[in-house]
Amino acid sequence: MTGDGGLDEREQRLWRAFGDMRQRLDAAIERRLNSADLSGADFQLLLPLMEAPGRGLRARELRLKVDWDRSRLSHQIRRMEQRGLLAREDCPGDARGTVIRLTADGLAAVRAAAPGYVDTVRRLFVDLxxxxxxxxxxxxxxxxxxxxxxxxxxxxxxxxxxxxxxxxPPAAEASPSA
Structure with missing residues (x-):
């Protein structure tokens, strides 16, 4: 750290490189998802729903999983509902609650996009x-x-x-003893 509590040159380079890396990775992933007719926001909602029991979550739970505000979530769900990717259902046992459920089209879309997403993450990040x-x-x-x-x-x-x-972590394989 610098004496005034700011970032020194090395720390600034680290922070900027990290931000640039994340921004460019996000853009590459977005381009890959767009080629499968999904946005990054679509995919961000589809994944937790695909992994959820019954492929549905209460709106409140979904909001917490993706860490979005209510307004953003509501607008995104509406757009995805219009495209047939999601459906809203009344929550059993709670008249005020809503369950967001993945439709067959939504499941097909996330399954179609997932290999390209994984390939992009692996090629541009994990494999390096x-x-x-x-x-x-x-x-x-x-x-x-x-x-x-x-x-x-x-x-x-x-x-x-x-x-x-x-x-x-996985233990190194023991060599066979004589």
């Missing part, structure tokens, strides 16, 4: 990292996400566990 760098990136990502959760909810009120894999 060594196994040690993957572990380092995971550790850094979890630490930053934990700090963000703490900032939102206050110290001691949140522990980030959303994508933390608590399993030990």
């Amino acid at each position: 990292l060594t196994p040690d760098e993957v572990e380092m990136m995971l550790a850094v990502s979890h630490r930053v996400l934990a700090r963000l959760a703490e900032e939102e909810l206050g110290p001691g009120r949140s522990v980030y566990v959303g994508t933390v894999d608590h399993s030990p």
Whole structure:
């Protein structure tokens, strides 16, 4: 750090490179999804719905999973409903609740787009990292996400566990003993 609490030159380069990398990765992924007639926002909603039991989530749960405000979620759902990708249903047991469900067309769309999405993420990011760098990136990502959760909810009120894999790393294969 610089003496005035700002970022030193190396820290500035890191922050700018990280921002540029993320922006360009997002743009490459968006282009790939667009070629499958989906937007990044579409895909961001389709994935958690595809993974949900019964391929549906309460609107409130979906909003929390994607970390969007109500207005953005509502507008995106409306657009996707008009295209036949999602359907709104009344929530059983809660007259005020709404379940957002993936339609057959939505499932087909996400399944069609997923291989291109995975290929783009793998080719432009994952395959460029060594196994040690993957572990380092995971550790850094979890630490930053934990700090963000703490900032939102206050110290001691949140522990980030959303994508933390608590399993030990795979052990090296033991050589056969004689």
